[in-house]
Amino acid sequence: MNESAENKKNNETLVKTVVVVGGGIAGWLTAGRLAAKHKANTEKGLKVILVESPTIPAIGVGEGTWPTMRSTLIALGISETDFIRECDASFKQGAKFAKWVDGNEGDFYYHPLVLPQGYGQAEVAAHWLARQGQEGVGSFSHEVCFQEAICEQGLAPKTIRTAEFSDVANYAYHLDSGKFAVFLQKHCTNKLGVTHILDDVTAINTAENNDIASVSTNNNKDICGDLFVDCTGFSSLLLGKHYQVPFKSCSDVLFIDTALAVQVPYDNEDSPIASHTISTGQEAGWIWDIGLQHRRGVGYVYSSKYSTEEQARAVLADYVGDNISSLPIRKIPIVSGYRETFWKNNCVAVGLSAGFLEPLEASALVMVELAAQMISEQLPQSRGIMNVVAKRFNETTHYRWQRIIDFLKLHYVLSKRNEPFWVDNRAKETIPESLQDLMDLWEYRSPADCDFTSNNEVFPAASYQYVLYGMGFKSDYSHAPYILDDIDFADYQFSKNKKLIDTAVSTLPTNRELLNKIKTFGFSTI
């Protein structure tokens, strides 16, 4: 009797206060999405408290975003001009993968953000495969997407006349994660009504139903809440340490376990700023190269099983050049994997506390955005229905991690490099069955939307096409030659792509030119 009365009382508890523990980008984005959607700056709105340690520095990983960041910023009511000016941000139009296939000079392909020309209307990929190798026919990403040419020429995805958040070519951002966290903090506290408490969490206090009732702090009283968001980074204070939710490693699939990161200044203030992430294959991993306004962020992620730190430092030095001797190099461990559960009781983990993977496809920030969006959109109104929301959140988030792991692994499976790191990456037993199944299907046709049926997909089939055909995979259409019958349509798409390239390269400014203009004039809202 008593217990059920207690349960009933619990179930009727309304979710009025959300406590976010941790103040990195994950913490602020989640607090911000919640506060914006649930009007934390009004009397009747949700109360959102963010408690952040004044002593623990943010890890500051993730300088590359997805185009989703545009809708996230819009949802938070942020001006794109302010964001670009204050976060050292620049435009990102996808990724260039160099030396991933055979490691030779000239080995590269693009994974752009614009869908292939004619995508979804006909099998453009099949037509490209049929023409591949003919005179005048370039790589897949070059022939079907005008964005590669824009990137190769260092051009921006829009002009100063384009309204904020609108584009000529789809784009995401490169940003300074430290500055972004500060920027978000300012916006969330000044505009969105998030309460900011700078204090160390010293204890986690549970209620009878094993929910978190409050967190104790050094200088502030116990902070009570109805929902707690764990954004404490790798330490995973609430979900990992308190609830002991196990970590599910995927190091058997993805071998990277260490990063060496360095910030590289530009030669001068007119140096070009690449408008795409450059990812260059190395003997035991790959190097990221991200161009911000004032510096580049460069890092070598590698597997310590296949490279000593000394060797890795030499690889990084070789890439960066002589001036590396004067630059501090930061070593960051990478433990690939995710928690078995993300939402337990009244606690949900967002960011590194939930999981982490090598930054090959900039999945860290997008997973934060997706989680923050889902929590704010599906915020349970009472404790009673929280378990339902938690279950759905866990299923969706699980699915997303698995899809990302599959997609990252695809890059390694298709390589023909012959160093041990790369050879071992192609071993059958390291390839997830879900990925192998899809690759078997694609032996006979190109990836299509029907291969990805969840409405919570992370990567569209087009992304798989870019990677597969960029890396030399061949789908065999000889059993269905009629697919190639609509030759006029294909001709039209390929020639339209060429026209789009001509227009784009003759009208778009360089990435740096546009960034300079944004600093002087800013974008208008329409």
Add this chain to the structure above:
Amino acid sequence: MANLVAVDNKNHRTLQIDIRKLALHGAKLNMIPVVLSEFSSAATQYPLAITKDGETGEFVCIALLGFETGENLFWSNGEWQGLYLPLHIRRQPFFVGNPITHHKVQSDNIDHIVCVDSESPAITSEGGMNLFDERGLDSDYFQQTKACLAELLSGEAESKRLIENLQAMDLLQSLSLKITFKNQTSTRLNGLYTVNKEALAKLVDEQILQLHKLGLLAAIQILSNSLGQVQTLIDLKNNRLEH
């Protein structure tokens, strides 16, 4: 390409301007900047709209003269056929600016420097208008031209105020027009902005009062109503397509 040099009564004592050729400066413009003080005159024939400056992305007021780049439908037989010749043409080939950097600048200095575009097709050595008289003083013609420049200068400040208020009150909307001509060809006008009439109707009393006190309310009405002149442009274009 304009080459601006500062005008003085020594070097330019004998310089003459053939005012019949001034309009050549606008022969190939499909839009031309206009300032508030000329809105009512310009709107008798030209649709007025707002567009973004290609270099800065900032909003500027313009009169629309044609449907595609290089097309001025009011230019034919080597002459400007429109009733009203915009200040931007009448001021040619003179600019207010800084001759050292050769930039056309809007300076807050009271002492503006008048520059001449030495490449202008209107510059001549005989049969034109002198800038200076025998004593080296400004001719009547040059005084008028300077008045045009002064009007443009103060007009630019007014236009800026107009744009700022339109933006602050959320009164701008983008304009996309698809136009089909008599011969069934069609064109689409993009990159233009105008007043959002619905938003204008919803302004509160204080906002209307503010616009009125700033002298912007009438300009906003003209801007909005002048779009009817797009039909004038279509007629001119149809005429051209027939002949």
